[in-house]
Amino acid sequence: MKRALLCMVVLLVTSGAAFSQEIITLGASVQETGALANTGRYYRDGYNFAVEKINEGGGIRVAGKTYKLALKILDNQSDSNLSVRQYVQLLTQDKVNFLLGPFASDFALADSSVAEKYQVPMIQGGGASDQIFNRGYKFIFGTLPVASKYFESTIAMIGKLKPAPKSIALLYADDAFDVSVANGTRELIQKAGLKLTEDQRYSSNTSDFSTLISQVKSSNPDVILVSGHETEALNFVRQAKSLDLNPKMYAFTVGVPTADFRKALGKDSNYAFGMTPWVVSPANKDQYFGNAADFARAYTARFGYDPDYHTASAVADVEAFAKAIEAAGTLDPVKVRDAISQVSFPSLYGTIAFNATGQISLPQTVIQVQNDQVKAVYSQSGMLSYPQYPMPPWSKR
Amino acid sequence: MEQALVVSTMQLLSQILVNGVLLGGLYALMALGLALVWGVLNIVNLAHGALIMLGAYVGYYLFTLLNIDPFLALPLSMAVLFCVGYLLQRGILNLIARAAMFNTLLITFGIDVVLTQLAQIFFSADFRTINPSYAGSNFMVFGVTLPLVRVLAFVVALALTIALWLFLLHTRLGRAIRATAQNLGAARLYGVEPKAIYALTFGLGAALAGGAGDLYGVVSQINPYIGATLTAKSFAIAIIGGLESPLGVVVGGIFLGVVESLTALYIGPTFVDIASFGILVLVLIFRPNGLLGATT
Numbered sequence A: 001m002k003r004a005l006l007c008m009v010v011l012l013v014t015s016g017a018a019f020s021q022e023i024i025t026l027g028a029s030v031q032e033t034g035a036l037a038n039t040g041r042y043y044r045d046g047y048n049f050a051v052e053k054i055n056e057g058g059g060i061r062v063a064g065k066t067y068k069l070a071l072k073i074l075d076n077q078s079d080s081n082l083s084v085r086q087y088v089q090l091l092t093q094d095k096v097n098f099l100l101g102p103f104a105s106d107f108a109l110a111d112s113s114v115a116e117k118y119q120v121p122m123i124q125g126g127g128a129s130d131q132i133f134n135r136g137y138k139f140i141f142g143t144l145p146v147a148s149k150y151f152e153s154t155i156a157m158i159g160k161l162k163p164a165p166k167s168i169a170l171l172y173a174d175d176a177f178d179v180s181v182a183n184g185t186r187e188l189i190q191k192a193g194l195k196l197t198e199d200q201r202y203s204s205n206t207s208d209f210s211t212l213i214s215q216v217k218s219s220n221p222d223v224i225l226v227s228g229h230e231t232e233a234l235n236f237v238r239q240a241k242s243l244d245l246n247p248k249m250y251a252f253t254v255g256v257p258t259a260d261f262r263k264a265l266g267k268d269s270n271y272a273f274g275m276t277p278w279v280v281s282p283a284n285k286d287q288y289f290g291n292a293a294d295f296a297r298a299y300t301a302r303f304g305y306d307p308d309y310h311t312a313s314a315v316a317d318v319e320a321f322a323k324a325i326e327a328a329g330t331l332d333p334v335k336v337r338d339a340i341s342q343v344s345f346p347s348l349y350g351t352i353a354f355n356a357t358g359q360i361s362l363p364q365t366v367i368q369v370q371n372d373q374v375k376a377v378y379s380q381s382g383m384l385s386y387p388q389y390p391m392p393p394w395s396k397r
Numbered sequence B: 001m002e003q004a005l006v007v008s009t010m011q012l013l014s015q016i017l018v019n020g021v022l023l024g025g026l027y028a029l030m031a032l033g034l035a036l037v038w039g040v041l042n043i044v045n046l047a048h049g050a051l052i053m054l055g056a057y058v059g060y061y062l063f064t065l066l067n068i069d070p071f072l073a074l075p076l077s078m079a080v081l082f083c084v085g086y087l088l089q090r091g092i093l094n095l096i097a098r099a100a101m102f103n104t105l106l107i108t109f110g111i112d113v114v115l116t117q118l119a120q121i122f123f124s125a126d127f128r129t130i131n132p133s134y135a136g137s138n139f140m141v142f143g144v145t146l147p148l149v150r151v152l153a154f155v156v157a158l159a160l161t162i163a164l165w166l167f168l169l170h171t172r173l174g175r176a177i178r179a180t181a182q183n184l185g186a187a188r189l190y191g192v193e194p195k196a197i198y199a200l201t202f203g204l205g206a207a208l209a210g211g212a213g214d215l216y217g218v219v220s221q222i223n224p225y226i227g228a229t230l231t232a233k234s235f236a237i238a239i240i241g242g243l244e245s246p247l248g249v250v251v252g253g254i255f256l257g258v259v260e261s262l263t264a265l266y267i268g269p270t271f272v273d274i275a276s277f278g279i280l281v282l283v284l285i286f287r288p289n290g291l292l293g294a295t296t
Helices: A002-021 A037-056 A080-092 A107-119 A152-158 A176-191 A210-219 A228-240 A258-269 A292-303 A309-328 A333-342 B002-042 B048-066 B071-090 B101-123 B150-169 B172-182 B184-189 B194-219 B227-241 B247-264 B267-288
Strands: A023-030 A060-062 A065-075 A098-100 A122-124 A139-140 A167-173 A196-203 A224-227 A251-252 A273-276 A345-347 A350-352 A365-370 A373-379 B139-143 B144-147
Touching: A023 A037, A023 A309, A037 A065, A037 A292, A037 A309, A060 A309, A065 A309, A065 A333, A080 A098, A080 A107, A098 A107, A098 A309, A107 A122, A107 A139, A107 A176, A107 A309, A122 A309, A152 A176, A152 A273, A152 A365, A152 A373, A167 A176, A167 A210, A167 A309, A167 B267, A176 A196, A176 A224, A196 A210, A196 B267, A210 A228, A210 B002, A210 B247, A224 B194, A228 A251, A228 B194, A292 A309, A309 A333, A309 A345, A309 A350, A350 B194, B002 B048, B002 B144, B002 B150, B002 B172, B002 B194, B002 B227, B002 B247, B048 B071, B048 B101, B048 B194, B048 B227, B071 B150, B071 B194, B101 B227, B144 B150, B150 B172, B150 B194, B150 B247, B172 B184, B172 B194, B184 B194, B227 B247, B247 B267
Parallel strands: A023 A065, A023 A098, A098 A122, A122 A139, A167 A196, A167 A224, A224 A251, A251 A273
Antiparallel strands: A060 A065, A273 A365, A345 A350, A365 A373, B139 B144
16 A cells, blocks of 8 residues: 555656656647648648657757747648737747747748747748848848849859750749749849740639730740749640640749649640759758768658758758747757857758848759659759750650 | 741631630530539539539549440540439438428538548549540640640530430430429429439439539549539530520530630739639629529
């Protein structure tokens, strides 16, 4: 009897200890359902994987105490108004300590205002639009490359192709991210001395590109740059084929790096150019996951699909919080904010160090689908492997 | 030089017109089921787009798993969706038959949400396409490029419309459906059982949605969330074309396709929705029974 009593006391004490374990909660509102769910899952799974891994490694040390990380993720159903309300809820009711971001610029643009209002730092890896960062906000940090420079490396590569392309058509969707991309790209095209033959903005979620394609076809540019969403890239390629549009090359801001894109298009995805700020290479060392290649393997095994740069960006966000909170030595949001602005560490995604506006500088690597595989063809350091250019007309494939 | 410019402008214009007409054919098929259900059951089926989405997935899985050509799969896709529609009507919608419009909107909106969420759970949010080897083929007529699948889709859409029209006009069942739509009381007196007719009509509407979805998967892409915009488009076409005859819907669909294409060319691609819904408003003001409807 005595022994049983003792057991119970021990149990009570130990379970009490487990309950009182210190926890830091990161909150995020992510597209788990709705039109953006396909990309939203990269963030949900990336955040979870990073938090698990950091906790496995013992959590983080803050002023001599050990904390575990926890996540509070809400589903914003791909609705940016709901997303804003959820971030307010995360801070006022759920009392999370810090904020991770949603996917996509339109969301980050709105949600970052909540972070700024409540003076709680948000590190987000889903919004690249320059508009998010040029409002003088102090509490928003981003781990995607600057939108206006998305096509920088592509246009640098164009200058090295033979026969040299002379004319470009620029097509872009009418949301915050793609408008930023277009504004930057227009300047880059001008600087490179290329002729801009078409400059067309279309509605987000356009599914019929037949008019736009016929128009581009009649002005016959060498290069077509499309800044839009993955569904639009898919529809564009399909309809370009069925209307026999044959530029020397076309490049897309999104879609090309994902396995989904290649699976949906089959061999029609070949020759498409795209970009990624993240190359799965063992050279990208990481404190928690070893390196980028190890991470990618572990991720695919855990979630059943391949990670892309969205995932890597999401993981880097969680890691940046871990580093910054440890450096700050406190959970005070303003002090952690200052620590975030000072972090500089190598990660599986690249070097994470934020500039004055809160963005990291990460060059885009130009990629191309060749024989159903994604191949890196051009980076800041120059040509990695000469691309398949010009692309053969559809009739000769 | 100037002449060459005129020729190329003319060529672009004819290409755009052809694009618009072909697009309109598919639009018409999408709207046909919605218009039929609306006209007969007085239900604006907000889940219509979700049914198109389901039809697209049926076509997708028949193609990828069983290697059945999407055009051959069309009757199968329609048959599956007919059953779905029939059961929906029998199980759920009959409860609110002839109820206030608001209730039917609520229920069909609910069905739309449920179907969309189920689709994400079972099919995932991945983007899919039905991509047979000839999906991108095309042929040239007088310098105008005609995409093969769009032409085929157009022909199928037209054939289904005419078939539906003939069915409504010349068969006993078709006459019963029209009678129910025109005067429920009188139809009952002549021995028509409205419950059966309603379920059948809703099944037919769903079958048409299924066919449209299968074709949509061949020309565009499929994910669980394509439904909402397709419902909106179908709704606009049904109003523009009128609910009285399937031919009106075809005229409405083609008219909308052409207007959208011309708007994208001459005003700008971001104005397409403004143009189509602007026309919707104009039609409601000046021809509330549709372009081909009575002008009283």
